[in-house]
Amino acid sequence: MVLGEEVTSAGNMLLPRGTVINIGHIDGLRRREVTEIAVLAPSKLSAAEIQERREALHGKVAHLFRQAGTDATMQALLRAVLEYRLEKIE
Secondary structure: OOEEOEEEOEEEEEOOOOEEEEEEEHHHHHHOOOOOOOOOOOOOHHHHHHHHHHHHHHHHHHHHHHOOOOOHHHHHHHHHHHHHHHHHHO
């Protein structure tokens, strides 16, 4: 689940909008007696939209690692970052 709105308690922000909620967050909110949160409904992307996002992501990651050259460590990091970010698309 992804927060649709920030979570506040006593005027303090506990979690920002867009946070991916895990069990630790839920336990912490319970301890603070937060009883309601707003979450975003998952969207269904078309195959074309997924492909478009994948291509854009490849370009962004390639730009970030544009000076990596052929260094094996940097290439491994590039692949790891790309795989991690691609998981988030689908």
